[in-house]
Amino acid sequence: MNNKTETITISTHLGDVTGIKESNGSYFKGIPYGADTSGKNRWRAPQEPEPWSEPFDASSFGPQCPQFRMGEGGFRGSIAKAYGAEVPEEETPAESEDCLRLNVFCPVTNSKEKLPVMFWIHGGALRYGSGDPYLPEGILSKDIVMVSINYRLGELGYFAHPALKEEGNLPTTNFGLLDQIKALEWVQKNIENFGGDSSNVTIFGESAGGLSVGALLVSPL
Template sequence: MKLRNIFLLALSFSFIGCGFGNQDISTIVKIENGSIKGVQEGNLKKYLGIPYAEPPVGNLRWASARPALNWEGIKSAESNSKICFQPKQIADFYDRVPDINNMSEDCLTLNVWTRAKNSDEKLPVMVWFHGGALVWGSGSEYPGDALTEHGVILVTVNYRLGPFGFFSHPELSTETGSSGNQGFSDQIQSLKWVKENISQFGGDPNNITIFGESAGSWSVNVLQASPLTKGLFHKAIGQSGARLIPLTHLNKRTTYSKSAEELGLDWSKVMAGNNNPSLQELKKIPPITIISNLEKDPLYATQFDSLT
């Protein structure tokens, strides 16, 4: 009887010890904002549609990205979130953007793919920024099944696009000192999220590589140049894209075009149907109306002053 009690006591201490050592990664993971439940397929675990920023809706349209809000209980991370608003006809032409009929301004989410067995593995982390001319695309286009076979954790990111992610306006500049580049602020916020949370998925927060293709590669160039990303990543890979073309200045005309603010005002008049819409009026326009009336030029005339 005494021997049995000693055995049970030793066994109980072994279970207590497990709580302070390596923690096995299950489909339920506790992160800074709350708990999430992902999906397991063999030794692959994927966590989809995780919010990394506060939804940029209502008065937060065109605001810089803010940290995600906390939640109670367990949030499902078992399926892709809605993608960011983008011109449907362009995405249909490329026939590659999933969930094109499932768009929302509440789209600032990311996906984590990992084969780590426990939270102490410290696998290298790769953060992917999709291409699409900063106008279309989504993180859910790129599954992590294959890449994670090579001993890395993959994170793919949604960020604001087109007129929602790269819109300049004098009133916005007055509020923040600059305007435009909301999409790049999303990317920076996603890197902050990765730095804070990736260890819970078995990743190494001190071994983060950013990479992207086309406009995603362009984004990588911008993130490399920005002092706002200091300490958020350690390596960078750009594929088929570089920030070398002439860009629009925030409030000065160049040889190539009007200023970004002038283009923003031109676009505003088209959207609001009057000569001088206020910023508050613009924030009330339904997003589907903005996409339906999209004009090309202002989308490509982005400016980068807020990153320098």
């Protein structure tokens, strides 16, 4: 963040986070909701991150979870090719197993009440994608707080081997689904500090995100 950027700092159960304040709302990006999933945490339920003492810089998106790459233009490129359109240039985002991050977008509002929360789960066949590209300018024109998330993908997120289930003493090895539940727990603990109503959270998604919503609805966890 440069000195000219207007910032806003909010408290969470892990420590303060500092985001960007703009004319249409406040943006908090890349907030950790789970610990690094590499090493001993690989193919394990998401763990609680270590708290921090200094304000966390939430001005930019965190790394995406490791994922399948679709070649030139990525997913959007494949759609463009299908319709004979120009393939968009696409930078390759940073990837890391330390990817359990979420983003919170808060509108400018005159409301004295806590706002409804919309919890977005991205699509991508459970193999690619992230919560990063979704900047909800339209939603920020409404009195709604929006959350988008990253969750583990592909073999790191859905490697349902019986040995992993037994070794980790887990109810399921759908680690991506467990990540989504962990992020929802973060929302319950913290979203009131961002102006959201923790008792009024709507989960929604696109493609594999919609599938995830269905899985969450029937999950006993």
